[in-house]
Structure formats: C-alpha cells, structure tokens
Amino acid sequence: MSVASDLSAGDCIDARRGDGQESEGLCTSSGSVQVDSSGSVQGDTRYSLNYPSVGQCIIINNKNFDRRTGMNVRNGTDVDAGNVMKVFGNLGYKVKVYNDQTVEQIKRVLTTASKDNHSSSASFVCVLLSHGDEGLFFGTDAPIELKSLTSLFRGDRCTTLVGKPKLFFIQACRGTELDGGIESDSSSDGSMTRIPVEADFLYAFSTAPGYYSWRNTQTGSWFIQSLCEMIGKYGKELEVQHILTRVNRKVATEFESMSTSADFHAKKQIPCIVSMLTKEMYFTAL
Numbered sequence: 032m033s034v035a036s037d038l039s040a041g042d043c044i045d046a047r048r049g050d051g052q053e054s055e056g057l058c059t060s061s062g063s064v065q066v067d068s069s070g071s072v073q074g075d076t077r078y079s080l081n082y083p084s085v086g087q088c089i090i091i092n093n094k095n096f097d098r099r100t101g102m103n104v105r106n107g108t109d110v111d112a113g114n115v116m117k118v119f120g121n122l123g124y125k126v127k128v129y130n131d132q133t134v135e136q137i138k139r140v141l142t143t144a145s146k147d148n149h150s151s152s153a154s155f156v157c158v159l160l161s162h163g164d165e166g167l168f169f170g171t172d173a174p175i176e177l178k179s180l181t182s183l184f185r186g187d188r189c190t191t192l193v194g195k196p197k198l199f200f201i202q203a204c205r206g207t208e209l210d211g212g213i214e215s216d217s218s219s220d221g222s223m224t225r226i227p228v229e230a231d232f233l234y235a236f237s238t239a240p241g242y243y244s245w246r247n248t249q250t251g252s253w254f255i256q257s258l259c260e261m262i263g264k265y266g267k268e269l270e271v272q273h274i275l276t277r278v279n280r281k282v283a284t285e286f287e288s289m290s291t292s293a294d295f296h297a298k299k300q301i302p303c304i305v306s307m308l309t310k311e312m313y314f315t316a317l
Contacts, residue, residue: 163203
C-alpha cells in the first residue's frame with residue numbers, strides 16, 4: 032500500500048516507553064517541521080556555495096584541565112589547533128579559536144554562534160579538541176553531553192543554517208577500548224519545504240564508538256594530522272565524504288601506537304563518519 036493511498040494511517044515509531052510498556056499515541060500523519068528553506072535544499076545534489084562567505088569555523092581547544100577532573104594535560108593539541116586554523120583559513124572560513132574552555136564557556140561560545148545570523152554563509156564548521164568518553168566531551172572542569180552542543184544548530188533552533196551543511200570534527204576518546212589490529216592480505220526556488228531538524232549535519236569522530244583516540248605529544252593527534260593533510264591535498268577537488276574516507280584509510284594504515292606499556296603498545300585506530308547530509312559537500316564552488 033502506498034503512502035499516498037493511506038495518509039490517514041499516519042507514521043509510527045518503533046519504540047517502547049521507558050517503563051517497558053508498548054508506546055501509545057506515537058503515530059502521526061504530520062510529524063515533520065515546516066521551514067522556509069529559501070530553496071537551499073531543493074534543486075541539484077550539491078550544496079550551494081553561492082554566498083558572500085563560506086562560513087565560520089569555531090575551534091574549541093582544551094589542553095589544561097582542573098586537577099579535580101583527573102584529566103592529564105593534552106600535549107600536542109596546540110599543533111592540532113594550529114593546523115586546523117591554517118587549513119580551514121585557506122578554504123576561506125572565518126576561524127575563531129577558544130582555548131581551555133570550561134563547560135559553561137563552551138556552551139556560551141556555541142550558543143552565541145547558533146544565534147548568529149548565518150544568512151550570508153554557505154556552511155558552518157566546528158572542531159572540538161579535548162578529552163572525551165562515549166557521548167561526552169570534556170570542558171576543562173567537567174564533561175558535557177556532546178548532543179547538547181551539536182543540537183544548538185538543529186534546524187528548529189538555528190534557522191539561518193537550515194538546508195546548509197554543518198560539519199563537526201571531534202578529536203576525543205569515546206571509551207576505553209583498545210584496537211589491537213589484525214593482519215590483512217589485501218592491500219533553488221524559494222518555496223516552502225519540510226526537512227528533518229537533524230538534517231544536513233556531518234559528524235567526523237576521531238575514533239569508533241567505545242575506543243580510545245590517540246594523540247602524539249609533538250605532532251598532534253592521528254586524526255587531526257590526517258584530516259588537515261587530506262583537506263590540504265584534496266579540499267579543492269573532492270567531496271567531503273571522499274576526503275574523510277581517505278582520512279580513515281590514512282589513520283588506519285599509517286599509524287600505530289608505541290608505548291613502554293605492553294597494554295598500550297602496537298594499537299590501531301579508525302575514525303568514524305556519521306552523515307546526515309542531504310547533498311554533496313564541496314569546499315569550493317563549481
């Protein structure tokens with residue numbers, strides 16, 4: 032039966048209530064949000080860069096932490112921040128760096144950015160450099176749920192970025208698992224439209240869920256090193272997910288930990304791309 036032939040039936044979610052009982056009242060025939068996208072989500076399959084500015088790039092760079100957190104100094108992160116500044120600056124982004132930010136300061140910075148008028152911008156980039164855990168990102172004084180930061184830019188909260196790509200690059204641990212590796216022998220028209228509020232986000236995590244993320248104290252993190260190198264090489268040529276696939280390969284094949292502790296020696300890492308983009312994202316116009 033087609034959707035068009037039975038709109039009265041509505042859509043339902045596959046879920047149970049928190050008390051374990053079957054959910055009721057979770058079917059709807061009008062569950063989407065209507066926004067004025069100014070045609071930016073219609074037309075071709077490539078995000079438009081036809082704006083006065085390519086956009087903002089905000090970097091949260093946390094190196095030193097309150098002793099009460101038990102977190103070590105993140106030596107090498109300033110190298111990461113410098114490389115990110117350079118590579119996104121070269122792409123035309125207006126880069127702002129915020130060092131050693133508490134949870135409240137991070138919330139203030141990103142809330143302010145979400146309330147900015149992005150009408151003249153083609154996209155938004157945020158790079159988060161800190162300690163972390165699964166679903167958590169550390170301010171210098173405490174952890175905060177990562178979702179509470181990224182959700183500030185949802186379509187229903189930051190309307191001037193609706194239909195535009197919002198890219199988050201997160202260098203942080205996502206757990207305490209270690210990857211020991213394994214041997215391989217294979218080398219627009221201005222009309223109204225409805226889109227999900229979570230659309231047009233891309234999250235590039237430095238590591239897979241549950242795992243440590245590695246950082247060299249002199250040259251920076253494996254992920255940010257590779258990200259900046261690949262964007263520097265291919266940023267004006269390839270689509271962003273193709274670039275990130277090359278980042279994945281570089282981190283996976285060219286890096287391996289060296290430690291005097293047997294538990295932490297010869298370990299590997301694989302970044303993780305989560306995309307809700309609805310078009311192809313290039314950093315340069317046609």
